Amino acid sequence: MGRWEPNARGRLEQAALELYNRRGFESTTVAEIAERAGLTERTFFRHFADKREVLFAGAGVLQELLAGKVGDAPASLPPIDAITAALVETATVVFEPRRELARQRQAVIAANDELQERELIKLASLATALAGALRGRGVSDPAASLAAQAGIAVLKIAFERWTGEAGDRTLAQLIQESADELKLVTAGQRPALRP
């Protein structure tokens, strides 16, 4: 076993994101990531299966967290509100302190088709898990699947705005705004036209 390295995982993630953005995901090697983090390749592989996993390791944890929150929401809460509440809470706790890392990660993914595909798959898997959590609350299909897909659309769009805009709005605020906007949009209300 190697010696314990303080915050090895965080240092590897930071080094990887910097290199992926500077040189491209494809051109970066694990050896370079480890070197930049001041760690060994062996330490890298104790934390991540490969260089792609640096970008997606959090997805499983996120999925469990969100599905758990949806399952634990008060029984009186309508499905879409249970999902929005879970997204808002998770945004504040998990994402808000990591805005700079999230921005770097989005830029890496936006520059690579294969990573974009992986991201779509992770989001689809998240939608399936949220629909399952709603069914566990007694919500039947297609309402459960529709609410879950709608929630993922809200998350995706809020996330893009949060990482892409210079503004000071928090991810939680952007999620709430997108959820409100989706409500207007699906009600068939005509949004303001562009000037």
Added chain:
Amino acid sequence: MGRWEPNARGRLEQAALELYNRRGFESTTVAEIAERAGLTERTFFRHFADKREVLFAGAGVLQELLAGKVGDAPASLPPIDAITAALVETATVVFEPRRELARQRQAVIAANDELQERELIKLASLATALAGALRGRGVSDPAASLAAQAGIAVLKIAFERWTGEAGDRTLAQLIQESADELKLVTAGQRPALRP
């Protein structure tokens, strides 16, 4: 140039779907597809780039058709209704006469992870095109993106029901039902709980 073969494309598609379902997508060769269709491999490659394209060749046409219909919808129509109307019309004209083929295709895709990923990518691309068509109507973001994503969620769920259920409902009816259900769901209305 080879001689003209009546409905070569349709025969190749039918033969491919039968073989993919019987033997698995991976295990089927282009030679076997051509043989089963009573055609040559050369004819196959005049119609499809590879055996995967048999399953996805229609996606580009579908995307153009839907984006065109959304762009041409009456200006008074709210975005979500422009999308639902485009989906309903396309369902009747393009999909309804091909229900058996659509069922076979869904079964092939459900059995193969890589094909499921490809399907997700096609749907994401379709959502991007529909959002673009809405922006062309003067709808601003995030409303355009949310309406497009909501439309794709409706299509996906209606399509799964249409190919998965024994019922007689048309895809157009299932799309309209899912769109109505999404409206209730996003309004925060509690759907009926399962008995």
